[in-house]
Structure formats: C-alpha cells, structure tokens
C-alpha cells in the first residue's frame with residue numbers, strides 16, 4: 001500500500017462483522033413450507049370479514065381475527081409495472097432471471113390485496129409485460145423459503 | 157401548548173463522502189454553527205433530539221450516547237427518532253412536542269448520517285456495498301428477495317400506477333422538474349452537485365426503472381445539520397427573527413395492503429398535510445405558502461407530492477412544472493436548495509436541511525437563491541421510500 005500524508009484520513013477496512021441470521025418465519029411458516037415442498041401458493045383468509053390477504057398475514061388488521069390458510073392458483077393480473085434496468089446487489093432472484101426485469105403490482109386470483117413481485121419478460125423486451133397482462137408463477141429448482149423462490153411469467 | 161420557534165440553524169456542505177470527519181466531528185461542526193447562528197452557548201441547550209436513520213450504515217449502534225458525550229451534553233435528556241427517510245420530519249415533530257409541552261425550553265435537533273461508508277470488497281464498489289446494506293431497510297420478507305435496494309424502484313411502484321390512473325406527470329415534465337433542481341443547486345454553495353444539466357441530459361441518462369432515469373434520482377451523501385427550537389418566551393429573548401412552527405403532522409400509508417383505492421397514491425402525505433394545514437390555519441396552500449420543500453427521492457415523488465399536498469388536483473402536478481410555478485422565480489418555488497437530486501440526500505438529514513432552507517429563505521438569508529417572501533410561510537414534506545411514512549412541517553416567520 002502506498003504511503004499517504006499524515007493528515008490524510010486513515011481508512012479502516014472493517015470486515016469482521018458480517019451479520020448472518022437464522023431467521024424464524026413464525027406464523028408464516030406454512031406459506032413458505034408449501035413453496036419449498038409443494039411449489040404452491042397459499043393465501044390467508046380472515047374468518048371475520050372474509051378478506052383474503054396477499055401477501056399473507058397471520059392476523060387480520062381490520063378484525064384482529066387469526067387468519068386461515070387457503071390455496072390459490074398463483075395466477076393473476078398485472079395491475080401496474082415498471083421495467084428495472086438496475087442490477088441489485090446480492091439479489092439472487094434478479095441474477096437468476098436477468099435484466100431488465102419487471103417489478104410489478106400483481107392482483108392474484110382470489111386475493112383482495114395486491115402483491116409486489118418480479119415478472120420475467122420472455123425476451124427481455126419492453127412492453128411484453130404491461131398493465132392487464134395475465135401472469136403465472138414459475139417455481140425455481142432451488143427453493144430456500146423466500147418469495148424469491150418463484151417469479152412470474154406471462155400466462156399465455 | 158406553547159408556541160415554538162426555530163431560533164438557529166447550522167449546516168455544512170453536502171458531500172458524497174466525508175472521510176475527513178468522523179460522525180462525531182460532523183456533529184460538532186453543525187452544532188457550533190447552529191449555536192453561533194442563534195447567538196447561544198452550549199449551556200443554553202436543555203434537551204437534544206437526534207435524527208439518525210441507520211446505525212448499520214454508521215458501523216455504530218447506539219450512536220447517541222457517544223454524541224451526547226462528544227458534544228459535552230452529559231446530564232441532559234435526549235431521544236433518538238428513526239422513521240426511514242422521513243426520520244427528520246418525525247424528529248422535528250418530536251422536538252416541537254417537547255418544547256410546546258413545556259418539557260424543554262431550548263431543544264437542539266441534530267440530524268446526522270454517514271451514508272457512504274459501506275463497501276463491497278469483492279466487487280470493490282461502494283455502491284454495491286450500500287445496496288446490500290441498505291436492503292435490510294426494506295421489508296426483508298416481502299420485498300428484499302424480489303427487488304434491489306434502489307429508491308427509483310420502490311417509488312416506481314407508486315409513480316407508474318399514478319401516471320396510469322391520472323394521466324401524468326409526463327416524462328418531459330419529470331425531466332423539467334429535475335432540471336429545475338439542478339439549476340437551484342447551482343446557486344447553493346453547499347450543494348453536492350454543481351452541474352449544468354439539460355432536459356436532454358436527463359432523458360438520455362440511463363433508465364433505472366422506467367420512466368425514471370439516473371438524472372431523476374437522488375444523490376447519496378454523508379451529511380449533518382442542526383436546528384435549535386425554543387419556546388416563545390425564550391425565542392423572543394434570543395432573536396427578533398424567530399421562525400415559528402405553526403403546523404406539524406405525521407401519517408402513514410398502508411404499504412402491504414395495496415388495493416385499487418390506494419395504489420398510485422401517497423395518502424400519508426395527503427393526510428399529514430391536511431392535519432398540518434388545519435393546525436396552521438391554512439386553507440389555500442398554493443396561495444398561502446411562499447416556498448415548499450418536498451422529498452424528491454425521484455422526480456416523480458416530487459411531482460406527486462405537489463398533488464397530495466393539495467397545491468393542485470391529482471394528475472395536474474406536471475402542469476405546475478410546465479407553467480413555471482415551482483421554479484425559483486415562480487409563484488411557489490419548490491426545492492430552492494437543489495433538493496435531493498442535486499443538493500444531496502441521506503435519510504435522517506435531507507428533510508432537516510430542507511427545513512433549514514425554509515428558515516434561511518424566510519429570514520432572507522439565502523443569498524443568490526433568495527426568493528421573494530410575501531406570506532412568510534413555508535412547508536417541508538419528507539417521506540420514507542414508498543411514501544409509507546410522511547412528515548409535514550409548516551414554518552411561519554414572526
């Protein structure tokens with residue numbers, strides 16, 4: 001390392017602290033276990049008001065009732081989307097599907113709330129995916145228990 | 157409740173990276189500046205509110221006790237506020253409440269954040285380090301695995317449906333709003349970027365997340381600034397130019413329960429603004445304010461803020477740009493310091509700096525970028541990423 005004048009700021013590489021976690025998904029465990037084991041999506045339904053929450057929640061924020069798991073097909077409709085051209089550092093899913101990818105607001109069939117997720121445009125061209133496009137999930141070979149275990153593609 | 161005034165501000169130049177000062181020295185510089193501006197000594201402060209967004213970025217948990225010690229405030233009460241990129245506005249709200257309630261007579265608000273010490277040794281990139289580190293700011297269960305830590309993308313989830321629903325802003329209007337902020341920064345010696353940027357430059361810069369290009373995105377910075385709040389009695393002793401806080405409010409927007417009713421909206425901003433206006437007795441904000449400082453995380457967020465703040469109807473924000481209303485010489489200048497796009501941004505500080513800019517303008521201390529003061533009122537709005545949290549503060553000179 002070249003020597004620097006005394007008054008130049010001294011910069012310390014600080015690499016001995018890399019937080020790693022064994023993170024519990026708690027009440028959401030059935031949702032992620034279903035993805036890993038069976039490549040299927042579950043939603044959560046409130047027995048009080050009947051709303052189907054996606055992303056799922058263990059408790060209904062409106063009624064404070066404990067929700068129940070219900071299967072959904074995973075197919076849905078793009079409500080709105082943007083094409084992203086920027087690489088995400090250490091976002092494994094984006095490395096897998098490539099750029100540009102579509103970051104979309106998706107209305108899944110049977111759900112009352114929208115979900116934000118990634119859509120892979122078939123030939124990475126603009127406007128292949130747009131508002132109204134029907135989409136379906138594709139589950140990845142390697143699944144670890146995150147929502148990055150799947151992504152969406154146009155359904156037809 | 158007692159009236160509360162800003163009696164002093166301390167700012168420093170925005171830098172991408174300040175390696176010449178530790179966060180402690182950055183704090184000292186702006187605290188000294190604010191005390192000097194107010195004509196006060198350290199011993200006059202009886203309470204400290206810290207606006208510090210992210211400890212992980214600073215490589216230091218519990219930074220406030222280190223700062224209390226470094227600044228010689230041992231024995232004084234302090235509290236730290238954290239609310240993402242809206243931290244500053246929430247901190248101003250808390251400081252206001254402590255002085256208004258009588259709990260404190262003179263409160264120091266210290267806004268501080270080192271944002272660019274992250275480093276990725278594998279790719280030898282500061283940006284990669286930042287984006288990995290920043291990622292835990294997002295919902296780590298439902299967002300982090302499907303998107304990179306890029307503000308343009310987070311806010312695009314609001315901007316694109318907004319454009320689809322209300323027909324605006326157009327890409328040209330977004331580019332012109334960016335150019336406005338670059339021009340304003342040119343007259344702010346403390347701005348991080350002094351750069352001539354044309355509409356074509358904005359449109360031809362790299363697309364980050366359509367329709368947002370690089371030159372429609374905020375900078376990232378190491379920054380600090382300080383403000384001193386005083387009760388009415390103290391304020392009148394300290395200065396003959398107090399700037400009163402006449403309205404303050406925070407609000408949140410449902411983030412994960414996106415539905416047709418709220419998609420493409422910044423409802424937290426709408427609600428916070430309505431509350432702050434009611435508190436300040438403002439009915440027609442566009443006519444009753446002299447300047448507005450909004451959170452231009454991306455230009456789209458700035459233009460949507462015009463609408464949610466009630467400066468115009470939904471979908472009409474772009475017209476305020478086309479008609480020149482929001483330019484420095486227009487009827488209602490916005491982001492006269494250059495905003496986050498050209499002056500600088502880091503969570504915890506940029507909104508406080510925006511508040512300092514309002515104080516400076518209302519006291520007519522803004523030098524080459526001084527606006528014409530008519531009503532003596534200014535508004536600061538800051539948001540967290542997707543506008544899920546908003547703070548609005550209204551200032552009025554005495």
Ligand SMILES: [Zn+2]
Nearest residue numbers: 046049060063
């Ligand atoms: Zn319910």
